[in-house]
Amino acid sequence: MRNKYPGRCYRCGRLVKTGEGHFERIAGEGWRVQHADCAIKYRGTDVGLTATNTKNEQKIKKEPLSAATDKGLK
Numbered sequence: 001m002r003n004k005y006p007g008r009c010y011r012c013g014r015l016v017k018t019g020e021g022h023f024e025r026i027a028g029e030g031w032r033v034q035h036a037d038c039a040i041k042y043r044g045t046d047v048g049l050t051a052t053n054t055k056n057e058q059k060i061k062k063e064p065l066s067a068a069t070d071k072g073l074k
């Protein structure tokens with residue numbers, strides 16, 4: 001279906017104006033949009049999908065500060 005609202009293309013990262021792309025419903029994530037051109041260009045590939053997955057997996061690990069401080073002082 002054509003997108004009724006503008007959004008960011010998950011394939012190339014650029015703006016998709018209303019009616020210039022397709023939107024898809026993703027379980028657990030909501031909606032995503034891609035250009036009509038990108039849908040054809042990247043059909044059958046995981047371009048954009050991989051980037052999204054990587055971003056979601058990036059989590060900052062916090063080291064316990066107390067352990068490092070104790071070492072430095074003693």
Ligand SMILES: [Zn+2]
Pocket residue numbers: 009010011012013014034035038
């Ligand atoms: Zn695009």
